[in-house]
Amino acid sequence: MATDPSPQIPMRASSKSSNNSIHPVDVETPPVRTPTPIIYREIKHFKKWIPWLVPAFVVANTVMFIITMYVNNCPKNSVSCVADFLGRFSFQPFKENPLLGPSSATLLKMGALHVKEVVDGDQGWRLITCNWLHGGVFHLLANMLSLLVIGIRLEREFGFIRVGLIYIISGFGGSLMSALFLQSNISVGASGALFGILGSMLSELITNWTIYANKVASFVTLLVIIAVNLAVGILPHVDNFAHIGGFLTGFLLGFVFLIRPQFGWVSQRYAPPGHSSSARPKFKKYQCILWAVSLILVIVGLSLGLIMLLRGVNANDHCSWCHYLSCVPTSRWSCNTEPAYCSSTQLGSQVNVTCSTNGRTTTYFLPGASSSQIQSLCSQQCS
Structure with a gap:
C-alpha cells in the first residue's frame, strides 16, 4: 500500500462531555532564518554635495559692489546722481552709466581690468580682481541670478573644489582674452567665470556621454x-x-575636472563579496584622451596668452575680423567705445567742457569743481 509522503504531525485527542477537540502535540520548530539586510552605501563618485560655494560667490560679489558704491560717493564726486536718497550709495547719471552703478574712475581704483595698468604698471592682479567687480545693479543681478541657476546644480553634482577651480580659472581666461583684444577700455564682471561654468557643463555632458x-x-x-x-x-x-x-x-577644464567613472567599473567596485566579473577600466579611452589633450591646451593657452599680454601684443593686429566677435556695428548703434577725453577751462564758477570725440562743448556753473566732477561731466558730454 502506498504511503502518504506528507509530513506526519503528532496529534493528541481529548474527549469531554461538552466538547471534542483535537490538538497538535507541542514540538520544537526550527528557527526561521531572516535574510541578511542589504546595506546601501552612497557611492562617492556619484554622491550629492551640499552647495555652499556658489552662494558664497554671490555674497562676495554683492559685498564688493556695495563697497564699490561706498567708495564711489556720487554726491561728492559728481554734479548729479540717480537715487539721491541713497546718499553716498547713489548711482552715477544714466548718461554716464546706464547700468545703475559707479563711475569708471571708481572701478579702475577698485581693480578693474585695464591693459595699460597691467602691462606698464605691473598690475597683473587686475586679471583676477576685475571678476569680482560689476558695472551696476543690472549687471550684478544678471550675472548672479545666472550663477545661482547653473552653478548650484553643478556644485551639487561635483562638489565645491572642482566648481571653484573652474570658476576662478575661467574668470582668469576670460580676462586674458579680453585684455588681448580690448586694450583701450576697462573691463569688469563675472561673465567670463559664468561662461566657464556653461562651457564645463557642455564638456561634462560630452565626456560622460555614455552614462x-x-x-x-x-x-x-x-x-x-x-x-x-x-x-x-x-x-x-x-x-x-x-x-x-x-x-x-x-x-577644456570640464574634460579635466568633471570626468566620471563608468557604471561598469562602479558596479564592480561596490559589488557584494563573492561576486565575480571580468575587470573593467575605470574610464573609457576617449575620456582619457580628452583629459590629456584638454589639460595640455589649458596650460599652453593660458601661459601663451599671458606672455603675449605682458609683451604688449595687440591681438587685433593679427586678426583683422576678430573685433566683430564682440560688437557688430549696425545703423542703430555704434561699436566705438573709446574712453571719454575732454579739455576743460575754469573761470571762477564757470567750467567749459569740450569732448575730444564729438567736439561738443557745454558750459557748467559749478563752484569749486574737482577733477572727479569734471571727469563725470566729460563722460556725460561724450555719451
Missing part, C-alpha cells in the same frame, strides 16, 4: 542657451571676448 539618458535633448538645449548668450555679446558695451575666453577655458 546619460536623454543626452541628445540635453546637448541641444545646452547649445541653444550658450548660442543665445554669446549672441547677446555682439551688442555694444558688452565684453564678448571675456565671454568667449571664459567659455573656452571652462570647456
